[in-house]
Amino acid sequence: MSKNTELELVALTKQYGETVAVDNIELKIPQASYTCLLGPSGCGKSSTLRMIAGHEIATKGDIILGGKNITTLAPADRGTAMMFQNYALFPHLSVLDNVAFSMKIKKIDKVERHKKAKDMLALVDMAQYSERYPEQLSGGQQQRVALARALITRPSILLLDEPLSALDPFLRLKMRVELKRLQRKLGISFVHVTHSQDEAMALADNIVVMHDGKIEQAGSPIDVFNKPATEFIARFMGGHNVISSDGILQAIRADKISITKKEKTAKDGLFSFKSQIEEIEYLGTNVQVSAKHDEFGDVVVNLSDQTFFKNPFEIGDSVFLSWKAEDAQMLPN
Numbered sequence: 001m002s003k004n005t006e007l008e009l010v011a012l013t014k015q016y017g018e019t020v021a022v023d024n025i026e027l028k029i030p031q032a033s034y035t036c037l038l039g040p041s042g043c044g045k046s047s048t049l050r051m052i053a054g055h056e057i058a059t060k061g062d063i064i065l066g067g068k069n070i071t072t073l074a075p076a077d078r079g080t081a082m083m084f085q086n087y088a089l090f091p092h093l094s095v096l097d098n099v100a101f102s103m104k105i106k107k108i109d110k111v112e113r114h115k116k117a118k119d120m121l122a123l124v125d126m127a128q129y130s131e132r133y134p135e136q137l138s139g140g141q142q143q144r145v146a147l148a149r150a151l152i153t154r155p156s157i158l159l160l161d162e163p164l165s166a167l168d169p170f171l172r173l174k175m176r177v178e179l180k181r182l183q184r185k186l187g188i189s190f191v192h193v194t195h196s197q198d199e200a201m202a203l204a205d206n207i208v209v210m211h212d213g214k215i216e217q218a219g220s221p222i223d224v225f226n227k228p229a230t231e232f233i234a235r236f237m238g239g240h241n242v243i244s245s246d247g248i249l250q251a252i253r254a255d256k257i258s259i260t261k262k263e264k265t266a267k268d269g270l271f272s273f274k275s276q277i278e279e280i281e282y283l284g285t286n287v288q289v290s291a292k293h294d295e296f297g298d299v300v301v302n303l304s305d306q307t308f309f310k311n312p313f314e315i316g317d318s319v320f321l322s323w324k325a326e327d328a329q330m331l332p333n
Helices: 045-053 095-105 110-123 139-151 169-186 197-203 221-226 231-237 305-310
Strands: 007-016 019-029 034-038 060-065 080-083 157-161 189-194 206-211 214-219 240-245 248-253 258-260 270-282 286-293 297-304 318-324 328-331
Touching: 007 045, 019 045, 019 060, 019 206, 019 214, 034 045, 034 197, 045 080, 045 157, 045 189, 080 139, 095 110, 095 139, 110 139, 139 169, 169 189, 169 197, 189 197, 197 221, 206 221, 206 231, 214 221, 214 231, 221 231, 231 240, 231 248, 231 328, 240 297, 240 328, 258 297, 286 305, 286 318, 297 305
Parallel strands: 034 189, 034 206, 080 157, 157 189
Antiparallel strands: 007 019, 007 060, 206 214, 240 248, 248 328, 258 318, 270 286, 270 318, 286 297
């Protein structure tokens, strides 16, 4: 039977003086899953991660890992490992000794710790750089070394604080694939803090969106994107228009709205509204069109490049926007 590594946060709260950074949150993170804590700056996601790691002390509440209360344990005694945003590598140590450092602190024999460090470096495809120093590595290579150093402790959960933010866009995409591959191969939970919606959607089995210290919505990427629970989620996740009409608030995906020069018959649950095109952006595989409606304001529509160029529009054109009733997600006012 595999070891239970489910993580549970129970009424977890963090205050800094009078400021409440994390406000009484409840969350269960399944074992062997990839979870992203997502939200804007100051939403409480990093404070939550640091409490799980033991680098911040919880003001109230409990952190349960594998059925064991770890709330007051020292970081080294929790069964977690944390990879920091700036990687925090020791500049005076070689790659090999950086990875082996925690084992040296535990007074493990040099031959044994170097063997395990080399195994970890092979796992992250960095074995050939074992004798180099951090300043001799690229940002992506430093990140791999930091990953190996965190993983050598064989944690139940790996905690990652904005691990891709310092990388260029191309390398960021490459490392996303590597992180997911590693998580699957190791079979442990990754809890990853990010402010990037695309990053969370690409990586996570579970997305936890935080706002003002609270969990606004938690669920699979598909559910969070397609079924936003609140206006904040619909706007923050992107790809949605939030429209209010007759006291009803609803979110409609930008790719579920069509644009025509002639009005479609308003039947069978189809809504059609006259608007004016204000902006057109060509984005490669799709074209983003912004239109203005007298009541709704700005509405964004995503069309495939083929659809747009088959019947192109110009800025200033009067058009009709339409969508089906079943494509609108109702939101609480």
